[in-house]
Amino acid sequence: MKRVEGKVAVVTGGAMGLGEAAAHMLAREGAKLVVTDVKGETAERVAESICAAGGEAIHLEHDVSDEAAWERVMAATLDRFGKLDVLVNNAGVGWGGAPEEETLERWRRLMSINLDGVxxxxxxxxxxxxxxxxxxxxxxxxxxxxxxxxxxxLGAYNASKGGVRLYTKSVALYCAKAGLGIRVNSVHPGYIWTPMVEHYLSEAGDLEEGRKALDAMHPIGHVGEPDDIAYGILYLASDEAKFVTGAELVIDGGYTAQ
Structure with a gap:
């Protein structure tokens, strides 16, 4: 099936993890991709892999906290493909700690990527x-x-992702009431086995024991895989979701049902 054939999609944080999985899946289903990441060389590898599989993609080095960088990304997208149909605001960072030990500098850095970037x-x-x-x-x-x-x-991370949730609903309502035809939705993954989660567990202690603990936190019995989230992104990007806006797509193995 070509569920997003003819569409042009920008995926931020597309060099690895959820972004990489989403970029590959959208490309397999017919979209033309702009893969962006602060790690330009790794984003280039993803774009080359898409092209090698018969798709069409370009890569751009991109700091999502920089508005001028966003202007360059959009200009390059329109110059190459002539339009934009889908944006996947995926780029993000995560770290934890006790709130009384958190620094304003670290708080602002996380917000600049996770919330300002969105x-x-x-x-x-x-x-x-x-x-x-x-x-x-x-x-x-x-x-x-x-x-x-x-x-x-995870106070700072909680705050940033809660902000994304409500900002999404606000913009969805604006776009709907303004008659723009633009749908805006949020995706809420549980723990997914990605490099970011591996890094978080490694810093916290034993990686294998951390994985077992995460598996046990999900009623389905295990953490998710990147494609579990990519399928949800594909649905929201496609015309199958034409009646879906302002929604929260929770893909978490039952984590928040407890």
Whole structure:
């Protein structure tokens, strides 16, 4: 099936993990990809892999906290492909710690990527989508289960992902009431086995024991895989989700049902 054939998609944080999985899946289903990441060389590898498989993709080095960088990404996307249909605001960072030991510098750095990056991407995606002959599109913001429930050691991360959740709803309502034809939704993954989660567990202690503990936290019995989230992103990017906006797509193995 070509569920997003003819669409042009930008995926931030596309060099690894959830972003890489989403980029590959959207490409397999017919989309043309702009893969962006602060790690430009790794994003280039992902774009080359998509092209080697018969798809069409370019890569851009991209700091999502920098508005000028967003302007360059959108200009390059429109120059190469002529339009933007889908934005996946995936780029993010995560770390934890006791709130009284957190620094303002670290707090602001996390917010600049996880929350400011979503704001800037959404802003510039709307501007680009409004330029199409037939305005419309899909903006998909990666929040988290940590945007739905609290964690005693992830205060800054919780705050950023909760912000993404409510900002998504606000913009979804704006786009709907303004008649822009742009759908805006958030995705809330449980723990997914990605390099970021591996790094978090390694810093916390024994990786194997950490994996077992994470598996046990999910009623389904294990953590998720990147494609579990990519399938949800694909659905929201496709016309199958034409009646879905302002929604929270929770993909968490039952974590938040407890």
């Amino acid at each position: 704001f800037l991407g959404t802003k510039h995606a709307i501007l680009a989508m409004k330029r199409k002959a037939e305005p419309g599109g899909s903006i998909i913001n990666l929040s988290s289960i940590e945007g739905l429930v609290g964690d005693p050691n």
